Amino acid sequence: MTTASAHHQIVIIGGGTAGITVAARLRRAGAPDVAVLEPSATHWYQPLWTLVGGGQARLRASMRTQAEVMPPGVHWLHESATGVDPQARTVATGSGRTIGYDRLVVAPGLRLDWGGVPGLAQAVGHDGVSSNYRPDLAPLTWELIRSMRSGTALFTMPSGPVKCGGAPQKIAYLAADHWRKRGVLDHIRVILVLPEPAMFKVPVYSRELAETARRYGIEVRLQSELTALDGAAREAVVTDHATGTKETIRYDLLHAVPPQAAPRWIAESPLADPDSPFGYVRADRATLQHPDHPEVFALGDVANLPTSKTGAAVRKQAPVVVDNLHSSLRGRPLTARYDGYTSCPLVTARHKMLLAEFDYDLEPAPSLPLIDTTKERTSMWYLKRYGLPQMYWKGMLKGYV
Template identity: 60%
Template sequence: MATEWHHRIVIVGGGSAGISVAARLRRAGQRDVAVLDPSRDHHYQPLWTLVGGGRAPLAESVRPQASVIPKGVRWIRAAAVAVDPEGRQVTLEDGGTVGYEHLVVCPGIQLDWDRVPGLAAGLGRNGLSSNYLPQTAPATWRFIRGTRSGSAVFGMPSGAIKCGGAPQKIAYLAADHWRQQGVLGRIDVHLVIPGAAIFGVPEFARVLDEVVRRYGINVHYGSEITEVRAEAREVVVTELATGSTKTLRYDMAHLVPPQSAPDWIKRSPLAGADDPAGYVEIDPHTMRHVRHPDIWALGDAGSSPNSKTGAAVRKQAPVVVENLLAAIDGREPTAAYHGYSSCPLTTARNKMLLAEFDYSGRPTPSIPLIDTMRERTDMWHLKRRGLPFLYWNLMLRGLA
């Protein structure tokens, strides 16, 4: 028999967004909070780039999900498959239901591997990998180490993706490794990106243009990889403006799948009618659903037009909690999220550029007395040690 639950506040998703919100709600005195998530493990995904680049072990990126669920929060180990905003009810994969008074939706983003023919089938062999899965990130480093000449291809899809800098970060880590090994001059490195510039914020793009020049990377602007021929070690690159195609051969390749909201969100009343990616339609500042005032969303599944990063979640979570508590008290929500995001861009095996910006597209540096708008070794240590510590010990506990 399917189980029926009811909680005052229900959170769909136990990733960085869901756990952060749950922890903050508990600290604010909310006693009836439930998190819906089927996962046994909790992953710190930003570390996977370093795993793929040979700079961190995979084991450091994962802990048991039970260890991060805040005390006093009910963990319902099941996936949501539908939501009824009128009936205030979430349906679970086993047919059970969870009723709510207030709903926070943060199930993360969906990796649409099948939208690139040949990509999923080829992963993990013949030099093809992706840091977007924990089981294939270690293969990226294996293929980088094994490449001593030939051609390497790194690709980024069009549309919003989580950690938009990750597709190029691994290219720089690989190129710097080959430089150190004295073989970079024997490898043609290709970076395929959909945009007209290497990065959307000019101040950071200027630094990255120099990084690209330093490594001799061939950047294919306004393009994306639309087919993988894994047995032949080839990818088809399509120019987005014209539709023209060309073929690139590779000895190793790191590719990233197109991404969208989970299919069940796309099919739900929560998605925007004009959004083919199907994200939860929210006010970009209050994070409240535009049609259902008892529903909130944050993280990668929300429609707010920020870069989908953990840093964005860290700024969104307190806004969601403050506004949700105001709504519970019958007050008008006044907290606002202004689009802050940061992208720690590893540009070498011991250097990082910390790109911080908001909805305006202007740099918004947050670390005083340090010029973070250039490559720095101390920023590398922030990426490798500081940010993981912040994540596990402060952010997931509602303290940062």
Template identity: 65%
Template sequence: MTTVRHHQVVIVGGGTAGISVAARLRRRGVTDVALVEPSEHHYYQPLWTLVGGGLAKAGETVRPQGKLIPKGVTWIRGRAAGVDPDNRTVTLAGGDTLAYDQLVMAPGLQLDFEAVPGLAESVGRNGVSSNYRYDLAPRTWQFIQQVRGGTAIFTMPAGPIKCGGAPQKIAYLAADWWRRQGVLDDIRVILLLPTATIFSQPDWARVLKGVAAGYGIEVRYESQLVEVDGDSRQAVILDGKSGSKESVDYDLLHAVPPQSAPTWLKNSALADPASPFGYLAVDQYTLQSARWPDVFALGDVANLPTSKTGAAIRKQAPVVVANMLAARRSRPLSARYDGYTSCPLVTARNRMLLAEFDYELKPTPSFLLIDTMKPRYDMWLLKRHGLPAMYWQGMLRGLV
């Protein structure tokens, strides 16, 4: 028997975005907040690159979901399966229905390993791994250590993905380790990028080109992984400029899968027709739906012209909460998100660049007296220790 429950605010998704918004709403006095999230575990995903590079343990990145749900928030341990913004309802996989006054969409995105033929069957064995999954990041480090020569391929898919710098960060960490082992000269390192440049922001792109060149990495622009034969250890690479395909033998393949909105959302009324990946349509400044003023979206699922990062969510969450409260009082939505995002780009085992910029790709540094366009040890410490602490103790509590 199905039931219908009503809440003032329903938040779909208990990841970074969902919990951050829930915590801020509770701090602002909103008493009836429900959070829809099926997972019993919560992950700090930005650290998975370091797990794959042998610089952190996977166990450091996971905590029980129940301990992170803000006090006073109703945790609905189910999976959302449908949304009807006209009737203000969310349907759960079990058949129950949630009615809402305001809806926050923050379910994140999904990893489409099956979109590359052979990848889903190969990942986790025969030298194929991906730091984009908790169970696979430790495998990446195991495979890196096994390579003493041959070819290592690192890929990035086309389309918006979470943490656009992660596909190349693991290439730098692997190359740095191989160099320290004295075997880098015996390894052909290939970095496949679907884009025409190594990074979207031109200032940091110039620095990263130098980093890649310093390791002798063969950067192939406008190229993609289109097929994997795990048993034969062969990767098929598509050259987007010529349209030609090449089969390359590999000893290590770190593959970042294509990504998209959750399947149940792709064809929903909330999906942006302009997004071939099914991401949700909201105003890029207010994060409110143009068609349904009671609906907001943020985080990876929102179709925004900026990189999908936790740092972006840190700036989006207070905008969503301020504008939700304004809408409840029939006031103008004055809070604005300027597209700020941050990419902590690890370039070696103890060095990092911190790329911060907005919608216009204008640098927006948080540390005015520090040159963050230079790989630095202090920025590495921020990545390894400072940002995780800020995440667990600050963001998820609605404090930063």
């Protein structure tokens, strides 16, 4: 058995949305010994990056220092996790230490696999290629959109689970709305490439998004994805998985979303779900406990759950994890349940948004009374731009909501 160089009652891997929210709730509930493993000195509110790329927010508004958001009384272990031994109940770190735990919360987020599409890693960041999935590139997206007057704009989404599944579409709509207002949309061919057989998994939202794309004249390629890229030639290969045909499209602007997967050390660990080709952590869909290692809980992007990977999902998962952690430490049955709730704020124009809220059964799960959030509304846009960030910084990360 590995000997730990330090030990904590509860160790949380990851200081992002999920990790900090759980840590804050644990401290508010009186947990005496909570440690967070997080190497980054910066904490990002990633949902704002779409608006940065669409010219509606500054990147600085999405950033805080990690020290600002770390809950009081939490032991911040300023290093990365590199492995886990659930039998020994230890976590290996980048500095060579081993940290012991009584309970472990796994929330390191996911990995952006830029190398998953041949040519993408080499092209992104220049020659007309950008991505709002990197904070340093979101401002570039807006520069490319703002300077475009004619040509072909290509927006792509990879197959497999990705964080904020609506983001690949939202930037296409923001760009098209900007070009329409500038009077140049008729001179720009806009192509949206999506891997699914419909615009969205929930039919009521899919219909609204199809109408949005029609309104802008966007060419939607369903069951298709970007499979190769020649950045120097500005040529993208789009494969139609329904027919197997491949089309080479010359672009002037390309917003590409990379394939995504679990961090490699997670995928290679005993915690990975053997049924997940992307290496995500196995977790009971209701209790969020690992079925094989009951001392381990998982939430957020890294958990292999049949729901969209969003901050809204984390908001509902965190109290379940905290309640079940307390029950587990006391030897009691786990009674808290997560129903799969998630939401995708779908921005469809500069000041319009619809709010897609649904559960494991893909049934709409509205949370705002008396408001039909399936329709585009200006009030919903203001909620995304101003309301949700405040709720995030002052509510979720403080353990209140």
